[in-house]
Amino acid sequence: MNQALTCPFCGLLCDDLGVESRAGRAEVTAAGCAQARALFPVPPQAQARIDGQAADWRAAAKAAAERLAAARRPSIAGLGCDLAGVRAALMLAERCDARVEHRHGAALAQELRATRRGGSLRTTLSELRNRADCVLFAGTRAAAHPRFFERCIEPREGLFGARQRRLILIGEAAQTAPESAALEHALAFPNAHLAEAVQLLRARLAGRRLDARHWHGIPIERFDALAAVLRAAHYGVAVWDAAELKPPHAELALRALYDLVAELNRDTRWAALPLGGNDGAAGAAAVCTWLAGRPPPLRYVHGAPQDALNADATDLVIWISAFDPQAAPPPDVPAVVLARADWRGGAAPAIFIPVAVPGVQRPGALVRLDEVPCLPLAAPAPADLPGVADVLDAVRAGLAGRSAHAAA
Ligand code: SF4
Secondary structure, X not given: OOOOEOOOOOOOOOOXXXXXXXXXXXXXXXXXXXXXXHHOOOOOOOOEXXXXXXXXXXXXXXXXXXXXXXXXXXXXXXXXXXXXXXXXHHHHHHHHOOEEOOOOHHHHHHHHHHHHOOOOOEOOHHHHHHHOOEEEEEOOOOOOOOOHHXXXXXXXXXXXXXXXXXXXXXXXXXXXXHHHOOOEEEEEOOHHHHHHHHHHHHHHHOOOOOOOOEEOOEEHHHHHHHHHHHHHOOEEEEEEEHHHOOXXXXXXHHHHHHHHHHHHOOOOEEEEEEEOOHHHHHHHHHHHHHHHOOOOOEEEEOOEEEEOOOOOOOOEEEEEXXXXXXXXXXXXXXXXXXXXXXXOOOOOOOEEEEOOOEOOOEOEEEEOOOOOOXXXXXXXXXXXXXXXXXXXXXXXXXXXXXOOOOOO
């Protein structure tokens, strides 16, 4: 196997893949998951189009600039790209007063609001793998991160010797993946009740009296038993995925989980590990925070960044999906789509510009879901396609001389 490469197709950023180029397409030859094997092979070429007519990508970028200049409420969305792409998106948004949002922005915002209201005590994938003897899965089986169990849970030989782990699930009993067979389903209930269940667990941990003997049919003794298991752990990790929790209770559930982790630290050691980060979401949050002082969604007004938590009507979307061939822009809005060559995410957009996939056709960098390392991406099957940043920079250059902040 050649040098191990990093996979960009979910927030885990597995860095042990064998990838070879065959007839111009990348193929996974070692490690990886079904998702990686499906997404690495991407055509080396595709045609840019303006209103269905074939065009050079630079002409398409120029046409996109003209439409952007005419738009009053543009948005740059999807944001499925590497760090350079996000940086270019922000520079373009600042130039034309656009809204900037990631397709997983709702989950990002829920996490942010929950942590703002009391802080968070988090750990990393490495710490989980090396230290955890108890893992609490709260409303998730990590299905959006296919190798989570293989990479982080199954290895029992850590830096500090062999380790037995207790794996406990509370919340919904979604389909069991083969690698999650060791999960004990301690408390089964709909994820909509997660906030309530975790508050009840906290109350029992704190020794508070409850007059009720059952909660949604579950005897209170089951909460007591679980509280004892959590307290007995030497290094526990609570895992969840905000994308699997829906409003209006998601934020409450996240805050309750962070509080549970903090309270368990009075007796032993616990930390949180929120999953997420798919489609470059962790990198998008990092770059937006570095450059605009806040994660997406945000909006520029007269060139200054502001929070944009409420949805705005938009009259033109620049939709970026360099990783997912099926991510669709919002319906009923004219779209300029910058996407991988095999994109099939909906009806033909007003303008389509194929872009190189970072980590497959072009080098780049992404931030892993635990926000610790920023991993470099290689280009095992280089293609003669522009990167997202190239196209966005060309669109911005096309705005030169035009009125800045057209939406103001
Ligand atoms: S789990 Fe995620 S990062 Fe790892 S190989 Fe699969 S898609 Fe790629």
